[in-house]
Amino acid sequence: MLMVTRGLGDAQPRPYPVATIGNFDGHHLGHRALLRTVVDAARRAGGTAMVLTFDPHPVKVLAPHVDLRFLTSPEEKLARLEAAGIDEVVFVEFSPSLASMSPEEFAESVLYRRLKVSEIFVGQHFAFGKGRAGRIADLEHYGKRFGFTVHPFTPVTSDGGVVSSTRIKQLIQTGRMEEAARLLGRWYAVTGDVIPGSQRGQALGWPTANLRLPAHRVVPPDGIYAARAMQDGATYDAVAYIGTRPTFGGGERLLEVNLLDQNRNLYGRPLTVAFVEHLREDRSFATAEALVEQIDQDAARARERLKRAEEVP
Missing domain, CATH: 3.40.50.620 (HUPs)
Structure with a gap:
């Protein structure tokens, strides 16, 4: 010990x-x-x-x-x-x-x-x-x-x-997640408690678990990510979003995670989110329908990327 x-x-x-x-x-x-x-x-x-x-x-x-x-x-x-x-x-x-x-x-x-x-x-x-x-x-x-x-x-x-913490931080902060993972020997991940949200994702057909970004941790840039989510020893393919939801007027910067093809209650326990690939930047959409269409495309890209994601890159 x-x-x-x-x-x-x-x-x-x-x-x-x-x-x-x-x-x-x-x-x-x-x-x-x-x-x-x-x-x-x-x-x-x-x-x-x-x-x-x-x-x-x-x-x-x-x-x-x-x-x-x-x-x-x-x-x-x-x-x-x-x-x-x-x-x-x-x-x-x-x-x-x-x-x-x-x-x-x-x-x-x-x-x-x-x-x-x-x-x-x-x-x-x-x-x-x-x-x-x-x-x-x-x-x-x-x-x-x-x-x-x-x-x-x-x-x-x-x-x-040279493999260094400074170099890895720079890679993560510019969204180069696979390069960072090669130097870490694992996918970069953060852990947080799932908090209540506005349920907007549920209404759009894409329910998300919402996490506050941990203080004093390196955070990737805003946008959409192919990700893996871990809770209670189980690992799920996921699509993750970091941002302020500009389509709906903005707000607190959060990490929002949708478990692909899963419907689970994630409240009350820590959730770990590993970032596999930065798929696109955050942006505002003219309508909720246009946003949903883009999310469908993001989820399809995430599924394809995660099929190729080894445990250690």
Whole structure:
């Protein structure tokens, strides 16, 4: 079972800690490869596979004006770290005092004295300490002084570039869902509770489950999507809509989901929606009849696309 430690003051000595540092937002292919390496090294040594991460995210402290969006919820991140075999996640409070530590102070105070790491794996472009002044060579120097081994980790590449959370966010925000899925190793999904709606979809012959878009999550652009919806262990083909319903005068931006060829009560339980392909942009129609005709076409396209959608693209 995953152990979660909040604060360095609560960190306890562990057998031969093998650590890595990062926020691991998205749990993409690069993260998976790094975590596998950490877990394998810890198992060989009979030690503890450990992730050191920060709460709040450093950007919230250093640039609070930035609208920070994430690929995973905190709960999903911990679940995926546990599934990867990590034994302990240590949340370090990212405060102005931590941000002002020199690279040497961070290496000595956090890695050596508090966590007593034996080995640490970090990406080739890892930076640490005040102003991100510390680099891999500095960490290796401090490792020799304080008795831990530093392993630079080669980034994973795919589709002609390094796999990174930033790159995946850009793909999702421009509706390139299959490209994002290849880097994530899964379809990008969000989860929310189904809320009561206006029943307009029901009246049009296309009933939808309505979800509020989760706060602080990366959201694809408005429009229509071929999607998969998951609830209580079951998966359904679906067509999804993100937008404000401009045909009917606009309103709150919602995620609306129709289960194709299904009629199920989805209220009262979380629904997860995975986005497979952005089929078209949102737009206003002159009449409700014209909108229904377009929805029929959208549903047909979604069915065809989902026939070709592998579990992992």
